[in-house]
Amino acid sequence: MSGSLLSIRQLAVQVEGKQILDRLDLEVRPGEVHAIMGPNGSGKSTLAHVLAGRPGYEVTGGEVRYDGQDLLALEVEQRAAKGVFLAFQYPVEIPGVSNIQFLKTALNSLRKQRGEPELDAMELLDSVKARMAQMQMDEALLYRGVNEGFSGGEKKSNEILQMLVLEPRLAILDETDSGLDIDALKRVAAGINWFRREDRSLILVTHYQRLLDYVKPDYVHVLQQGRIGRSGGAELALELEQAGYAPTSGTAPERTGGVR
Amino acid sequence: MTTASRLFDTPSWKRLPGADWCWLLSHRERAFDRFRKGGVPDRGWEAWRYTDLGDLAQRRFDFDTSLEGGLSESWTPDPGWxxxxxxxxxxxxxxxxxxKLLPLPPGARLISLQHAVQGQLPLLKRYLGQIASLEGHPFAALNSARFDDGLLLYLPEGCVLEQPIYCRFEMERYAEQEPPAAFPRLLVLMEAGSQAQLLEQHRGDGSVKALTDLLVEISLGNDxxxxxxxxxxxxxxxQRVSGVHVNQQRGSRYQSYSLMMGGALVRNDIQVSLNGEGAEALLDGLYLLDGMQHLDNHLRVDHLQPGGRSDQFYKGILDGHSRAVFNGLAVVHPDAQRSDARQINRNLLLSTGSEIDTKPELQIEADDVKCSHGATVGYLDREQLFYLRSRGIDPDNAQALLTLAFAREGLQRLPAxxxxDAYGRAITQALTARLEGQPQPAVGAGEVSDE
Structure with a gap:
């Protein structure tokens, strides 16, 4: 479909022989925010991981086109260079690599792959600090090991900080709201809203509706049995909050997403 | 003019310093006798089962290796030290x-051991050979028989040495002579409340097949x-065989950081006796090995009095066909209640040809103690690698970053x-040089842990 940044068709994925995603379709256009909701085990995180290229997932059918290219054929770091970003549900701790060193290496790796010159260290530091101020993050976190000993809220803020610094075109946020108190949730949501732009797209994978009180999605999809069972606007999330993820009696639509 | 001889050939006692000091001469003779009876350890010795000393007993060395000339000024420390x-x-x-020595505080002494022996300092009779146990330590016995120099550091009560003491050990060889063998001896005597930093730096020009048998005796008074x-x-x-023997009194603290990157064969023996209440020993080490290098670490801490703490934290990165041994033992004796003993040995294997034999051990004979030990042997962490790659960092760089991070982890335990910083730079430099242009390290399965 023309105009889509991300186009997923009939995607089927197995993990250790078990079918997790089964003929999943999704279209994401530039500037759109899609929320993917669903009960535990419905395949939400699998979708996020497959898009980012995590090893251990076997794609058994379908295709994923990103900016006109076969996304699944690209290496993990190539996807990142083309603007795909995954905010981890469980950010990994890397003792011994400072946060600032990590950001600098990541940004310059991306720039190098894109044929852009490396960023001056001071320039980078200034821009990172400005974004940390926006996120109300303690600057001391820059000099600690990546996520090492960070609180849950600090880890999630750190993911959003990376997103703001690396400026991807498609950000996939895997349960970024889980485990956050209300203040941390607001800070993370504010970061996501700063990120939103007409040339950037977001996929918010979430179990609960409450993040969507602060980040208003264009579309809400419910994942059921490995495919999208229901789609709607922001109001669908509220409805789910009331009624839960009980299976709907209606049939799954043939194609979902991007249908107004 | 010298003639080469073997380790077992009786030394020419008269040529060693202090030959006219009866006490010392008989000490040397007893030590040599012990060495000769025990022999060069082979792999039948439990403490040497992973280290083959090969033909060491048969080899000929040049023992009289006094060098004349060559140097006109002192060495300068590397930038940043x-x-x-x-x-x-x-x-x-x-x-x-x-x-080059700096001025010392009143009462402190820092002199060559040769001078101390020639002057027959009473301190020597009281301490030299009294801290190190020769039993089961053949190279301590050999050093005791053959040492001809080294240093004596004495700090009186409450004396604080602000500047570190560097001991740089270099081995040189005259053309056409047998490889040199050296037996330096360090004797460090610190009275109550004194403080110092002692930094050994082992250097070589890379061409000498020399043997160094270093023995360090350290006595730490209260606090x-x-x-x-x-x-x-x-x-x-x-080849560098070294033994460090430490005797600690109440409330004292011994902290060692061993950074081992070179040597065809290095033996790192550290033996600590916590002889006073609340004494503390922190033994940290990092080894970065490659090629055919062989390193054997043997640590032992004896908790003899209550409330002591010992912490052994050794990490290693092995590449090529290198091999390392970690044998760490903490013994908590019956009187040593409320002891805290910890041992960790972590290893990162970058090649399938490298090998680590690790054995952290605890022997506990008291009931009120806190003890833990663990060892890991593994490859780089997949989750960390994926995280870095997902941010655009290519696998080579991600691996280099993680390897460096692994190596630097223990640095935060050093006094800031x-x-x-200087150790950090040395590690970074050595690893960067090694990782550049290297084949990709092995990744993934094979994590073994009982931590």
Missing amino acids: PEGHRILFRNGRWDTAGS ARLFHGRLFGAELTD GELA
């Missing part, structure tokens, strides 16, 4: 021209504090400041 007392040992002998850094430079290609 703090200023300190600089002592150069060439083939085990204190080289006056190559050394004394010593930081003991040991650095085996990456360019070393010879110039020293920790």
Whole structure:
């Protein structure tokens, strides 16, 4: 479909022989925010991981086109260079690599792959600090090991900080709201809203509706049995909050997403 | 003019310093007798089962290796290392021209052991050979028989040495002679409340197939504090066998950081006796090995009095066909209630040809103690690698970053400041040089842990 940044068709994925995603379709256009909701085990995180290229997932059918290219054929770091970003549900701790060193290496790796010159260290530091101020993050976190000993809220803020610094075109946020108190949730949501732009797209994978009180999605999809069972606007999330993820009696639509 | 001989050939006692001091001569003779009876350890010795000393007993060495000339001024520390007392040992002998001492506080003594022996200092009779146990330590016995120089450091009560003492050990060889063997001896005597930093730096020019048998004896009075850094430079290609024996009194603290990057064969023995209540021993080490290098670490801490703490934290990165041994033992004796003993040995294997034999051990004979031990052997962490790659960092860089991070982890345990920074730089330099243009390290499965 023309105009889509991300186009997923009939995607089927197995993990250790078990079918997790089964003929999943999704279209994401530039500037759109899609929320993917669903009960535990419905395949939400699998979708996020497959898009980012995590090893251990076997794609058994379908295709994923990103900016006109076969996304699944690209290496993990190539996807990142083309603007795909995954905010981890469980950010990994890397003792011994400072946060600032990590950001600098990541940004310059991306720039190098894109044929852009490396960023001056001071320039980078200034821009990172400005974004940390926006996120109300303690600057001391820059000099600690990546996520090492960070609180849950600090880890999630750190993911959003990376997103703001690396400026991807498609950000996939895997349960970024889980485990956050209300203040941390607001800070993370504010970061996501700063990120939103007409040339950037977001996929918010979430179990609960409450993040969507602060980040208003264009579309809400419910994942059921490995495919999208229901789609709607922001109001669908509220409805789910009331009624839960009980299976709907209606049939799954043939194609979902991007249908107004 | 010298003639080469073997380790078992009786030394020419008269040529060794202190030959006219009866006490010392009989000490030497007893030690040599013990060495000769025990022999060069082979793999039948439990403490040497992973280390093959091969033909060491048959090899001929040049024992009389006093060097003349060659140096006109003292060496300068590498950039970034703090200023300190600089002592150069060439083939085990204190080289006056190559050394430079700073002014010392009143009562402190820092002199060559040769001079101390010639002056028959009463301190020697009281301490020399009294801290190290020769039983089961053949190279301690050999050193006791053959040492001809080294240093004596004495700090009176409450004396604080602000600047570190550097001991640089270099081995040189005259053309057409047998490889040199050196037997330096360090005797460090610190009275109550004194503080010092002692930094060994083992260097070599890479061409000498020499043997160094170093013995260090350390006595720490009540509340004394010593930081003991040991650095085996990456360019070393010879054999260095070293033993450090420490006796600690109440509330004292011994902290060692051994950075071992070079040497064809290095033996790192550290034996600590916590002989006073609340004494503390922190033994940290990092080894970065490659090629055919062989390193054997043997640590032992004896908790003899209550409330002591010991912490052994050794990490290693092995590449090529290198091999390392970690044998760490903490013994908590019956009187040592409320002891805290911890041992960790973590290893990162970058090649399938490298090997680590690790054995952290605890022997507990008291009931109120806190003890833990663990060892891991593994490859790089997949989750960390994926995280870095998902941010655009290519696999080579991600691996280099993680390897460096693994190596630097223990640095935060060092006192912050110039020293920790200097070690950090040395590690980064050595690893960067090794990782550049290397085949990709192995990744993934094979994690073994009982931590």
